[in-house]
Amino acid sequence: MVEATTVAELCGFIGTLAVRGAPALGAAGAMGVALAAVRGEDIAAAGAILKATRPTAVNLAWGVDKALSALDPVAEALRLAADDVLRNMAIGRHGAGLIAAGSRVLTHCHTGALACVGWGTALGVIRTAWEAGTDLSVWVDETRPWLQGARLTAWELQMLGIPATLVADVMAGSLMASGDVDLVIVGADRIAANGDVANKIGTYQLAVLCHHHAIPFYVAAPLSTFDPATADGASIEVEERSADEVTSFAGVRIAPLGVAALNRAFDVTPAALVAGYVTEEGVFPSPPLWD
Numbered sequence: 003m004v005e006a007t008t009v010a011e012l013c014g015f016i017g018t019l020a021v022r023g024a025p026a027l028g029a030a031g032a033m034g035v036a037l038a039a040v041r042g043e044d045i046a047a048a049g050a051i052l053k054a055t056r057p058t059a060v061n062l063a064w065g066v067d068k069a070l071s072a073l074d075p076v077a078e079a080l081r082l083a084a085d086d087v088l089r090n091m092a093i094g095r096h097g098a099g100l101i102a103a104g105s106r107v108l109t110h111c112h113t114g115a116l117a118c119v120g121w122g123t124a125l126g127v128i129r130t131a132w133e134a135g136t137d138l139s140v141w142v143d144e145t146r147p148w149l150q151g152a153r154l155t156a157w158e159l160q161m162l163g164i165p166a167t168l169v170a171d172v173m174a175g176s177l178m179a180s181g182d183v184d185l186v187i188v189g190a191d192r193i194a195a196n197g198d199v200a201n202k203i204g205t206y207q208l209a210v211l212c213h214h215h216a217i218p219f220y221v222a223a224p225l226s227t228f229d230p231a232t233a234d235g236a237s238i239e240v241e242e243r244s245a246d247e248v249t250s251f252a253g254v255r256i257a258p259l260g261v262a263a264l265n266r267a268f269d270v271t272p273a274a275l276v277a278g279y280v281t282e283e284g285v286f287p288s289p290p291l292w293d
């Protein structure tokens with residue numbers, strides 16, 4: 003648990019990934035504007051600073067804009083937070099039917115309750131299916147370099163009592179080749195108008211592998227992650243993070259000093275590789291229309 007009492011503190015938590023995951027960022031963005039309002043600060047300036055902390059997850063800008071355009075930013079932030087849980091549970095109900103009994107599901111990064119206000123998106127689908135009595139098991143990608151899978155997904159699945167096995171990201175192809183994966187379901191940080199999906203680095207290669215092995219690849223996300231203003235994946239700004247996250251592990255330098263390293267936090271999966279978009283309104287073969 004972290005407590006931010008200033009917008010600067012909140013931005014610090016977002017920048018260091020203490021607060022992360024697209025839906026959680028949406029709620030945090032709205033809460034940040036509410037915090038500025040309570041403190042009597044310039045809410046437009048606060049919103050601009052918040053939006054700049056992480057560019058890829060559209061939910062952050064969405065949450066900021068929702069609070070900025072509300073008569074009462076505090077009430078709006080609280081409403082969005084409560085609404086997030088209900089929407090995620092609806093995503094779970096719509097997606098649960100995609101998971102047949104006995105399925106071995108592979109997921110990437112972390113899309114559970116801690117990445118949202120509650121319940122989760124892709125992990126929420128898995129949870130809903132499990133709690134409805136579907137026998138299933140989960141392959142958990144560790145998700146280099148921050149290890150959201152190893153640190154968060156594995157923990158949440160353990161708390162829920164769902165059978166899960168942690169694997170190195172690079173093992174996904176081998177698991178598919180040996181016939182041990184029935185479907186892949188991941189979350190998203192931004193879905194462009196044409197259906198291209200920005201999500202945690204490593205997602206794209208999973209989608210390509212799924213295509214090769216004829217395994218369905220699903221994306222679960224609330225409608226707030228769909229961005230009609232962004233035409234396609236090439237127009238999505240992909241956050242680049244510090245090279246230290248790749249050259250070091252848990253604070254210990256593992257690569258030679260002076261080596262070049264590139265650390266893109268997200269990649270873009272073309273819409274053609276997505277079997278379906280699981281939203282709170284249903285499962286769609288292409289991006290749903292927005293109001």
Ligand code: MRU
Binds near residue numbers: 023114191267
């Ligand atoms: O860099 P992160 O940890 O914020 O990346 C998160 C992801 O890529 C998630 O898959 C996405 O935000 C969906 S969270 C329900």
